[in-house]
Amino acid sequence: MSFVKIRENYLPYGKQSIDESDINAVVEVLRGNYLTTGPYIEEFEHTVADYVGTKYAVSFSNGTAALHGACYAAGINEGDEVITTAMTFAASANCVLYQGAVPVFADIDDQTYNIDPLDIEKKITPKTKAIIPVHFTGQPVNLQSIHQIAKEHNLIVIEDAAHAIGATYQGNRVGALSDMTMFSFHPVKHVTTGEGGIITTNNKRYYQKLIQFRSHGITRDRKLLSKDEGPWYYEMQFLGYNYRMTDIQAALGISQMKKLNEFIEKRRQYVTLYNQAFESLPEVILPFQHIDGNSSWHLYVIRLKTDRLSGTRKDIFEALQKQNIGVNVHYLPVYLHPFYKGLGYSKGLCPQAESLYEEMISLPLFPAMTEKDVQDVIRAVKQSINHYRQS
Incomplete structure (x- = not known):
């Protein structure tokens, strides 16, 4: 094994x-x-x-x-x-x-x-x-x-x-x-x-x-x-x-x-640090800030304005991974999985979801992170964006 x-x-x-x-x-x-x-x-x-x-x-x-x-x-x-x-x-x-x-x-x-x-x-x-x-x-x-x-x-x-x-x-x-x-x-x-x-x-x-x-x-x-x-x-x-x-x-x-509220507060603190660091990047759309409620912040998803970049989402993703940042993508629209295609679902069913999927990256976010970890992520994102920024 x-x-x-x-x-x-x-x-x-x-x-x-x-x-x-x-x-x-x-x-x-x-x-x-x-x-x-x-x-x-x-x-x-x-x-x-x-x-x-x-x-x-x-x-x-x-x-x-x-x-x-x-x-x-x-x-x-x-x-x-x-x-x-x-x-x-x-x-x-x-x-x-x-x-x-x-x-x-x-x-x-x-x-x-x-x-x-x-x-x-x-x-x-x-x-x-x-x-x-x-x-x-x-x-x-x-x-x-x-x-x-x-x-x-x-x-x-x-x-x-x-x-x-x-x-x-x-x-x-x-x-x-x-x-x-x-x-x-x-x-x-x-x-x-x-x-x-x-x-x-x-x-x-x-x-x-x-x-x-x-x-x-x-x-x-x-x-x-x-x-x-x-x-x-x-x-x-x-x-x-x-x-x-x-x-x-x-x-x-x-x-x-017993620690749930403490965990959520830590997540929110790190989200604030991310938002402050990325709000000046014109190539990045920050997550939505809710008016009618408070997010528990399971994921922190940035959306890339790929028309402002010389590289693709994949390029940014791989650049972050090379810096030991464990990014992910959540999610491929469900009906685009091969099994669902076999049931008759096809591309074009939900255009907004498909567009988001092509541009999104989930950054590390969990209570066991340290502020140094958060700063490492911020630094890596900025370096990757700067590398693929259109001149």
């Missing part, structure tokens, strides 16, 4: 922040009686629900599984259509396919890079069942407009907030504003459980479906059983999946959640 060797002094675009309290929390579980589904699961779910302000939270093995569970709970099935953004990770659309439904891609707002409510309205048909807006990079989407559209057309809203735990919209934390909201706990996210995801909701019916869905469709709830043969008795009532989180993951998540 071979592993990717990380270059010395290489700064990744994202990385977990783990300290001794996190390690001790996991060790405590390893020394206890439960490794899989135990008391830490419920505590973690309560911790997240309390943080965002919902009645319920249901943990999953990863964010994609959580989105799948939300689609099931929403009753999305074969023949339905679900509108989502093209500018996202594939999971935001894959979860629709898992239920036999059809993802419909709406274009982005050219300023915020989030899904454009005006294009959502254009894509609604009698088959539309739900909307999955994505808080891209941690910037809150225009939920006021999306909720109005959903109300008018009787649609369910499932927020993909994989990037956005801790973000706020109109004074409220993302996570308690729609029918369901998904958060991800992958290591590059704000807090991590190794792998993991969660759905928050205020809807008891969705909550009960999610609980069963993540565990093979099985229930021991006496109120839900078709019959009761005794204390040992349980029933599989529909075809669910094994999507459970472990107590090991949950313990890490509980420990990480």
Whole structure:
């Protein structure tokens, strides 16, 4: 088995922040009686629900599984259509396919890079069942407009907030504003459980479906059983999946959640330094500064004005990598992946998303960075831009 060797002094675009309290929390579980589904699961779910302000939270093995569970709970099935953004990770659309439904891609707002409510309205048909807006990079989407559209057309809203735990919209934390909201706990996210995801909701019916869905469709709830043969008795009532989180993951998540606000504040500090450094570069468009909410800054994405440069986005990207700056690109519009092309999607569907993809670069941003790391990134970006600046 071979592993990717990380270059010395290489700064990744994202990385977990783990300290001794996190390690001790996991060790405590390893020394206890439960490794899989135990008391830490419920505590973690309560911790997240309390943080965002919902009645319920249901943990999953990863964010994609959580989105799948939300689609099931929403009753999305074969023949339905679900509108989502093209500018996202594939999971935001894959979860629709898992239920036999059809993802419909709406274009982005050219300023915020989030899904454009005006294009959502254009894509609604009698088959539309739900909307999955994505808080891209941690910037809150225009939920006021999306909720109005959903109300008018009787649609369910499932927020993909994989990037956005801790973000706020109109004074409220993302996570308690729609029918369901998904958060991800992958290591590059704000807090991590190794792998993991969660759905928050205020809807008891969705909550009960999610609980069963993540565990093979099985229930021991006496109120839900078709019959009761005794204390040992349980029933599989529909075809669910094994999507459970472990107590090991949950313990890490509980420990990480205690530091979430600190992590977000550090991200915001570094964003301020980036903005101050790059605002004088005419070749760079800075990320959108939200009016109706506060971003949690999962990603810091700059957009290159390639018409002002003698080189391409690829040239700038490679120049930064040569300086050990671990830049990335988020994302290739979902429907341009070969699999989706095979389903009949084609280029030109979302012109704004495609244009953004050709010009964007994600810079390193995570709490474990130092101010020296931030200055190294700034210096490398300026050097790369200067090298390809048109005379």
